[in-house]
Amino acid sequence: MNAPATTELPVVVIGAGPAGLAAAAHLIHQGIEPLVLEAGPTAGAAVREWSHVRLFSTWGEVVDPAAEKLLAPTGWTRPVPATYPSGGDWAEQYLQPLADVLGDRVRTGATVTGVSRAGRDRIVDADREAQPFVVHVTHADGREERVFARAVIDASGTWATPSPAGGSGLAALGEKAAADRITYRVPDLKDPAVRARYAGKRTAVIGSGASAFTALAYLADLAKSDDGAETKGVWILRRGISGSTFGGGEADQLPARGALGLAAKAAVDEGYADAVTGFRTEAIARADDGSLVLVGEDGRRLDAVDEVIVLTGFRPDLSFLEELRLGLDERLQAPVELAPLIDPNQHSCGTVYPHGHRELSHPEQGIYLVGMKSYGRAPTFLAMTGYEQVRSVAAAIAGDLESADRVELALPETGVCGGAGLFDALESDQSGGGCCAPAPQLVQLRTPAAVGAADEEAPAGGCCGS
Structure with missing residues (x-):
C-alpha cells in the first residue's frame, strides 16, 4: 500500500x-x-x-x-x-x-x-x-x-507501568509470587470490598511521593473509624527522615499538594503509621500464616505485614517506539533536553x-x-x-x-529545594556511616516543633519519588 x-x-x-x-x-x-x-x-x-x-x-x-x-x-x-x-x-x-x-x-x-x-x-x-x-x-x-x-x-502516559518494590529498580525476589497481597495503586477505601481488605490489617506503604502520602492518610482515616480499629501503616522509605520528607507543607504554592504531606506527617505523629527509614527492599517472603515479610538489601527482616502498597513511581513503555530514533536521557528515559530540568538528582526550586x-x-x-x-x-x-x-x-x-x-505558563513551586543525590549524601554523613546508606530504623515522630526546625535547615527532596 x-x-x-x-x-x-x-x-x-x-x-x-x-x-x-x-x-x-x-x-x-x-x-x-x-x-x-x-x-x-x-x-x-x-x-x-x-x-x-x-x-x-x-x-x-x-x-x-x-x-x-x-x-x-x-x-x-x-x-x-x-x-x-x-x-x-x-x-x-x-x-x-x-x-x-x-x-x-x-x-x-x-x-x-x-x-x-x-x-x-x-x-x-x-x-x-x-x-x-x-x-x-x-x-x-x-x-x-x-x-x-x-x-x-x-x-x-506511564500509568500502566508502575515501578516495582525492589530498591534496585527490579522486582523484589518473591514480589510476583506475592501479587495477591500487593497493589501498585492508592486503594479506594470507600469501596466496601477494598476497605475490608485493609481494615484491622498491618499494611506496608513503599514510596515517598504524593501517592504514598495519600495512602498513609487514607489508612490513618480508616484506623480512626469504627470498623478500622487496629489498622496500622508501616511507611517504608529508602532514605532517612529530614525536613523535606513531607514535602513543602505551607510553603507549597499548590496548597492541596502541601496538605498531602502534612496529612502523612500527622499519620506518623499520631501513631497510625510507623516510618522505617534507610530500607531498600530486596525480597518479599511469605510467612507460614500467609503474611508478608519485607527483607532489606542488608538482610534485615521487618515484622510481618498483611498487605503491601507499592507507590515507587512509574516508568515509560517505550517498546512500541523501538523503530524510531529517540533521544532519551540514559537515567530518566525522558527527552535529553528536558531531563536536566526534571532530574531528581539535580532538581531544585525554580529550575523546572x-x-x-x-x-x-x-x-x-x-x-x-x-x-x-x-x-x-x-x-x-x-x-x-x-x-x-x-x-x-x-x-x-x-x-x-x-x-x-513562546512561554505562556508560570509553574507553581513545591516549596522544597534540593536533589535526591544531595540528600543521600547528607543523610549518610549525618548517620555517621560515611558513603553508606543509614541502617534501617523505625522512627515515630512525636514533636512537630522539631520537624519544623529541620524544615528551616535541611535541603528538601519531598518533590522526588522514593
Whole structure:
C-alpha cells in the first residue's frame, strides 16, 4: 500500500487522557486534523482508575484553554475554578465531554503496538524524513490496521507501568509470587470490598511521593473509624527522615499538594503509621500464616505485614517506539533536553520552567513524547505542564515557530529545594556511616516543633519519588 502525501495526513495522538485530548484541541486550533488512539474502553481510562483520589490542582488548573474553546459552544459549564476535582470528576465533567466534542476523531479500544517510518526501519537513512509515520494499531476485537500520520504525539502516559518494590529498580525476589497481597495503586477505601481488605490489617506503604502520602492518610482515616480499629501503616522509605520528607507543607504554592504531606506527617505523629527509614527492599517472603515479610538489601527482616502498597513511581513503555530514533536521557528515559530540568538528582526550586517543542524534540523529526510520558521516570508532573507542552508542539507542527517558542505558563513551586543525590549524601554523613546508606530504623515522630526546625535547615527532596 502506497502512503499518501504527508501534508494530507492527520497527526496521530496516542492516548485520550488529559494531555492527549488537549493535544487534539490545539491541533484543531491550528487547522490540523488529529486522530486520537486510546487503548482503554473510554476517554480518560487511566484517570478513571484513580477516580477516588482528589487532585491537588484546582479545576482552574486542569482545564486546557483550547479544549475549553471547543467545549463552550456545546453548553458545557466549567466547574468552579477554585475547587478541587477527584479523578472521577475530572473524567466525567471534562475529559468525557471533550472526547464527545471530538467525536470520531477519538477511537477507543485501539492499542498502538508499533510506530515507524513508512518503508523504513530504524537503521535506514535514505529519504527517511520524507516518509510519513506508520502506526500499527490492534483493536479490542483483535483486528489490526495501520494508520499513516504526518506526525505522532505520544501522550500514552506511564500509568500502566508502575515501578516495582525492589530498591534496585527490579522486582523484589518473591514480589510476583506475592501479587495477591500487593497493589501498585492508592486503594479506594470507600469501596466496601477494598476497605475490608485493609481494615484491622498491618499494611506496608513503599514510596515517598504524593501517592504514598495519600495512602498513609487514607489508612490513618480508616484506623480512626469504627470498623478500622487496629489498622496500622508501616511507611517504608529508602532514605532517612529530614525536613523535606513531607514535602513543602505551607510553603507549597499548590496548597492541596502541601496538605498531602502534612496529612502523612500527622499519620506518623499520631501513631497510625510507623516510618522505617534507610530500607531498600530486596525480597518479599511469605510467612507460614500467609503474611508478608519485607527483607532489606542488608538482610534485615521487618515484622510481618498483611498487605503491601507499592507507590515507587512509574516508568515509560517505550517498546512500541523501538523503530524510531529517540533521544532519551540514559537515567530518566525522558527527552535529553528536558531531563536536566526534571532530574531528581539535580532538581531544585525554580529550575523546572515551562518547556515545549524544542525540549521535547528527538533525532526523529515529528515524534513527540508529551504529558507524563515525557517525564520518563521523573516525578511531580502537573497537568498544566502537559497543556503548555501540547500547545507548543501543535504550533511547531503547524509551522508557527514564533508561537511554539513562546512561554505562556508560570509553574507553581513545591516549596522544597534540593536533589535526591544531595540528600543521600547528607543523610549518610549525618548517620555517621560515611558513603553508606543509614541502617534501617523505625522512627515515630512525636514533636512537630522539631520537624519544623529541620524544615528551616535541611535541603528538601519531598518533590522526588522514593
